[in-house]
Every structure is written in structure tokens, then in C-alpha cells.
Amino acid sequence: MSRKLLSTALALAMVASSLTACGGNKNNEASPSGSSSGTSANHESASSSASSSNDYGDTGGLKLPLVDKPTTLTWMVVSESPLNDKLVAKEILKRTGITVEFQTYSSATFPDKLRTTVASGKLPDIFHGLTAAELKRIGQQNGVVALNKYADMLPNFKKLYLEENPWVVKSFGDEGGNLYTWPIYNMNRDVNHGLMYRKDIFDANGIAEWTNTEEFYQALKKLKEKYPDSYPMASKTKEYIFRDLAYGWGIGGENYPAYYDEGARTWKYAPTQPEHKELLDFLRKLYTEGLLDPEFLTDTPDAWTSKMTSGKSFVTWDWIGRLELFYNQIKSANPEYNLRYGNPIGPTGNVRSLPKTIDFSIAVANNPNKEAAMKLLDYLTSPSGAELITLGVEGVNFNFDANGKPVYPELADLPAVDIKVLGDRYGMWIEGMYLRPDHRSVYYNFTEKEQEAQDKIVSAGKFEPLDPVLNFTDDENATIAEYQVALQKAADEFNAKYVLSKNISDKDWTDWQAKAVKLGTDKLIEVYNAAQKRFDAAK
Secondary structure, X not given: OOHHHHHHHHHHHHHHOOHHHOXXXXXXXXXXXXXXXXXXXXXXXXXXXXXXXXXXXXXXXXXXXXXXXXXXXXXXXXXXXXXXXXXXXXXXXXXXXXXXXXXXXXXXXXXXXXXXHHHHOOOOOEEOOOOHHHXXXXXXXXXXXXXXXXXXXXXXXXXXXXXXXXXXXXXXXXXXXXXXXXXXXXXXXXXXXXXXXXXXXXXXXXXXOOOOHHHHHHHHHHHHXXXXXXXXXXXXXXXXXXXXXXXXXXXXXXXXXXXXXXXXXXXXXXXXXXXXXXXHHHHHHHHHOOOEOOOOOOOOHHHHHHHHHHOOOOEEEEEOOHHHHHHHHHOOOOOOOOEEEOOOOOOOOOEOOOOOEEEEXXXXXXXXXXXXXXXXXXXXXXXXXXXXXXXXXXXXXXEEOOOOOEEOHXXXXXXXXXXXXXXXXXXXXXXXXXXXXXXXXHHHOOOHHHHHHHHHHHHHOOEOOOOOOOOOOHHHXXXXXXXXXXXXXXXXXXXXXXXXXXXXXXXXXXXXXXXHHHHXXXXXXXXXXXXXXXXXXXX
């Protein structure tokens, strides 16, 4: 058993001995912490001020308030500051009648605190952060709620995850078809990463943006001719460059280095595929001709930044926020600096597809507060709840401008309003709390350059298909853990050797393929295909 699985087993063993304590002295009338003691006046005030559900927009069919007597829930979340006195906590009470006592821990301390809390068996009413396997194990021991069993009282959950996206139960549930995690719906932006280029340099030298891999190569060659001391392409992601570019060669995926071949309808190991060799050959050509920074496998973020802002390099791969960050960093010295999102490269010409539904293992403790907790999560999954958590309260802390963008008058003096600012000020966008982001939020308020990136990829449909989200058994997870680390280490070493060595041959490639088999590629991929077979058979 791997060290990770051993630690998991030990933690879960501790839980198993104390699951009866998961809210054993918690009920709607109990006290002190996590109780309703002292909240009756607040509840009465909230009930008298809360009118029909329609006052708060589309609740998905839920009637507000959610409870008919004073109710207090505990909710463990990641936050750098307390939340109980902030706008969101007060508005939840006003709308739902539920007082939420947020147990907040910093991102640095949350994992350890979660482990301690789970091992004690005294679970908060709502929490997140366990692995999928851990959460299922606790659910099968009745420590957390099987949410699908309560779907009839959860209209938003039922619509999104049982009706519109039934694969969620197959992918995130246990072998008995029970779902213990509350997913997050429609979180990701369409385009978040990709190739970027110095449009100001391209334009100054009459170089057009590439539309395919050969044009990309020719553009780099022209840049090298114009700037012989430069290395036109730089990278800061080190060995991950092979993963980052894999989508353009059709071998990328959320489970990389494993990926699903849609044509063959089978899972494969990317670093031994012919397409991976083609990617290596391309990068080797760039490296050999001085078009790729020779430090691309070792560059620090600072060194990479210097190259991309000083004229030593002109093309890179990164997060779209870098389009503005680099400009803001250099604009006083070079106001013409213009980093733009470029077309993908590779035979597919595609970028990564980001999943619309993701799993943070948000769970509800199986105790007398469970129905109130589930209803609260269902409300926050509704359009009304999504607006509260990720936009705020219109007319209270924000208004829409003429373009439909949210404006926060109290934050007008800040240079920018991002989700961290909203979390600090109002208790919005808290990890483990947002369940269905409203896409009018500032998180989706793209700059002109960022919007160009979205439009360029979305309009052309340049996305690799999403791989199926597989559901592994404990034994399968153990097999993956047994083989994947050694395989990845060997793949990283071979990739570097292939690109950097002066003498490389097809024999080196076939030797690597044979070595990978000895290290367990067949056993690793067998696990994926077995899980895929169950996924295909499940209804």
C-alpha cells in the first residue's frame, strides 16, 4: 500500500470508530457551538423581513425561508478572514432563516485542520476537501449524506445532476450509485491558457500571426533572423511544457499522461504514442535551431518574465491573465508592449477543454441538521444563490453599469476588483462555498485582450473533446499510485534527453517505449479501460 493510501486508511479508520459522534450532540435545539442558542431573535427578524421567494429571483423552485424554526449550521471553509459578520452570512440568514457559523481556516492550515476534524468524527454540517475515495468511504459508513436520496427536496440538485448531467453520479458516485459530493456547476471559463505572442514585435517586422504549426515555425525563424541574440520561444512550465502542448497533438487530457482516444474508444499512455514523438521532434527542431530558449526546462518565473518583457523572447505559453500583467509591468518603459493570445499549434489545432462541472468533495454531515444543510446548498446552487455568492446583492453592495457589468461603489478607490477583494470585503467567492458561479461576475469580466482569446477559440471551436470522468475503485487507485510516479519520472527524463541531446535516433524512441512497458504502462492503462468499461455500462 502506498504511503498516501496508508495515511488515508489510518485517517478513515479513526473516523470509522467515531462516526456516531458526527453531530451526535447537534440538533436544532442544542448548544453551544453549532447550535441555535441565541439566534431566535435574529431568526424572527429574518422571518418577518423575508417575503416571497420571488423577491430574490429564481430559486429553482425552493420556497424561502428554508426552515420554519431557528436553525444554525456550521460550515468549514477556506478563508483568510472571518466571515460570520460579512454581507453573505447576513444575507443567508435574511433569505433562508438559517444562521451559518463559518469555521474559517487559511489555505495553508485548512488541510491539516480538515484531517484532524474528520479523524475526530465531529464533522461540521458542511465541509469540503477530502479525496473522492475518502468521502465515499465515509459516506458508506453513514458519516455523510447520500445526496441523491434526497433529490425530491432539492430541485436545483435534481435538475442539474440527475436530469441534465446524469453522468455526474456515474463519475462522482460510489459503486452503489450514491452521490456524497455536491458538485460545482459551470465554473470554468472557456479559455484559460494558451500560446501568447508579442504582437507589437510581429507587426513591426511584418510577421503575420501563425494559423498552423508550419507558419508558427516560420514566424520563429524570421524573429531569429531579425533578433539573432534572442530565443523567440520561452517557457516557464519546465517539464510540463509537454503536457501543456499535448492537446494540439491530440494526446492531452485531464488525466494526463493517460488520455482517451475518441477514435479508438480506448485509453492510452501519451508519452509513448507516435503523436508524442511528433511533438518531441518539433520541439527538438526548435531547440536545435535556436528558436526555443535552451533553459526552457529550468527557467524560473523571474528569468522567464525578464525574457518576455525585455525582447529576448517573443512567444510563450501561459495563463491569459498574463496578457495584462506583463503589460502593466512594462508599460511605463514600453507603452507599445502588446502581448496577445495566439492560435494553437499542432495537428489538431486545439486547446484544452475545461470541464463545466467539477468536484471539490463538498459534503453534508449525516446529522439532524442535514435537511437544512442540503436545502441551503440547493438554494446556493439556484440562480438566485449563485448571484448572491458571486455577484452580491444588487442595490446593496453592487449595481450593474450600462454594459451590464457589476460595479461596487464601496470599492471604487481600488485599482481593480477581483474575487479575492470580494471575499475579503463581503464573504463572496469563498472556496468550498460557491456552487454555481454567475457569469456576470467580475471573474468572467474579461479585458479586451482576454475576450479576444475567448472569441478566437470559441468561434472556431478549437477545443479537444473532454475525456470521460472515470470513477476508480480503491484497488484501481492503488494501482495508479503504484505505477504513475515512476513512469512520469522516466518520461520526464526521456523527454529532456530527446529534445536536448545532440545525437538521438529512432532506436532511442523504441527503447523508451519498451522501458515504459516494463515500468507498467500496460497495467496503468488497463485500470483506465476497466473503469471506462464500467462507465459505458452504467445507466
